[in-house]
Amino acid sequence: xxxxxxxxxxxxxxxxxxxxxxIFGDASAIAWALGIVxxxxxxxxxxxxxxxNQVRSMKKMQEFAPEIKKLxxxxxxxxxxxxxxxxxxxxxxxxxxxxxCLPMLLQIPVFIGLFHVLREFKPGKTENYYFDEQxxxxxxxxxxxxARLGNWITQPAVELANFQVSRGAIILVALPLMIxxxxxxxxxxxxxxxxxxxxxxxxQTAIMNKLTLYIFPLGVLVGGFFFPIGLILYWLSNNSxxxxxxxxxxxxxxxxxxxxxxxxxxxxxxxxxxxxxRPTAPRPGQKPQAKKPxxxxxxxxxxxxxxxxxxxxAPAEKPTGTGSTASTGSTGSTAGGTEIPGLIxxxxxxxxxxxxx
Numbered sequence: 001x002x003x004x005x006x007x008x009x010x011x012x013x014x015x016x017x018x019x020x021x022x023i024f025g026d027a028s029a030i031a032w033a034l035g036i037v038x039x040x041x042x043x044x045x046x047x048x049x050x051x052x053n054q055v056r057s058m059k060k061m062q063e064f065a066p067e068i069k070k071l072x073x074x075x076x077x078x079x080x081x082x083x084x085x086x087x088x089x090x091x092x093x094x095x096x097x098x099x100x101c102l103p104m105l106l107q108i109p110v111f112i113g114l115f116h117v118l119r120e121f122k123p124g125k126t127e128n129y130y131f132d133e134q135x136x137x138x139x140x141x142x143x144x145x146x147a148r149l150g151n152w153i154t155q156p157a158v159e160l161a162n163f164q165v166s167r168g169a170i171i172l173v174a175l176p177l178m179i180x181x182x183x184x185x186x187x188x189x190x191x192x193x194x195x196x197x198x199x200x201x202x203x204q205t206a207i208m209n210k211l212t213l214y215i216f217p218l219g220v221l222v223g224g225f226f227f228p229i230g231l232i233l234y235w236l237s238n239n240s241x242x243x244x245x246x247x248x249x250x251x252x253x254x255x256x257x258x259x260x261x262x263x264x265x266x267x268x269x270x271x272x273x274x275x276x277x278r279p280t281a282p283r284p285g286q287k288p289q290a291k292k293p294x295x296x297x298x299x300x301x302x303x304x305x306x307x308x309x310x311x312x313x314a315p316a317e318k319p320t321g322t323g324s325t326a327s328t329g330s331t332g333s334t335a336g337g338t339e340i341p342g343l344i345x346x347x348x349x350x351x352x353x354x355x356x357x
Contacts, residue, residue, distance in 0.1 A: 002113065003129075009113035010129035013039045017135075026134075029144035036114075036149075036230050037237040043110050044241045050106070055249050061090075111234070118230040121150045123162045147173040149230035170229070177232045178224030184239035186217040191246050 016035035017026075024031040044051075061068075067089060075082035117129060123140055126133040142149055146169035151160065153170055160167060189212035196205070224232050 002109075002116070005109050005113040006117055006129050009039070009110065010117045010131060012042055013114075013117065014130045014135065016042075021138075027138040027141045029142040029149060032139060032142045032149055032230070033144065033233055036233045039114070040234055040237040041241060043107075044238070044245070047106050048245070051245060052249055055246075055253065059253065107238075114234055115227070115231055118150060118228045122159075144229065145169065145173050147229060149233070150228050152228045153225045174224060174229050174232060177229065177236055178221055181224070181232060181236040181239055182217040182221040184236065184243060185220050186213060188239055188243045188246065189213045189216065191243065195250060 013035055016038040017031055020031040020034045020038075021028070024034075068086065071082060071085050071089065075085060120128045121131075121136055121139040125136050128136050131139070139150065140148065140163070147165055148163050151163055151165055151170045151174075153167065153174055155167075155170070157167075160170075189209075193209050193213065196209075220235060224235075227235070
């Protein structure tokens, strides 16, 4: 039914076992353990991009968490309207809720496929999906400190007799791996919770944090009693990759945000007015105009008047004759020593008329 999952998982495991089998031997437990570990690394590398999108999506949701709280308070009695407003808000911020769940959804079929493939390595089987009879035999014979990768702690005694191993040897190998996988699950959850925005905290968030911090690691520890050793190796390597990936991605995002803040500060400082300078903002709808430089007057322009100015009279010439001299003197005494050519005062006319008589 799920062969479309089982065959790809078994093929990747076969490829890595083929690589490490040439180094440590086909029936070596180290070759099989490394094959499982690098199977996990291969699948997680394929899902690296969706995981980065998940982190960015969660970070954006934390940024507008106060707006979500307002909507929840406003439409507390109208769930349908709340869902519509939430979708509108998420579309405005470019957040896809499914983007945060996609990596987790992709890991579930991989986990199920690997669990089924490892459980099918049983004595007497001639094939296991992509593995032939020789591959099945090499997996069964792989000895890891007295245990087999296909054994688990609660395995029935009849099956343990077929593998020719004791339950005590399985516990000695599986229990440290279970504790390490549980501890890494807790550390991964703690690192993720420490990155959350306190303003986005809700009662549901607090419950989920407790689940991821304590219940999930405990589930890994308890589940190890029912999981084959090979699957515990898968879980251990998967949590190791997740912890490293979180630290790498968050460090990269922090560096990008710091660079963006520095660029914004530099831009504001470049456009800000200098100390003591009054900023001049253009009127609404007015285009900013460049200031024209003030024209400086030429040297001596204020002292030298233009020659064609009619308001300034030229100095009068001295006429030849007694009458002209008298009239000039009388006129100069009344007009302040200046006489306008062509104009004769009334008093001069009277004197000249008496003389003619």
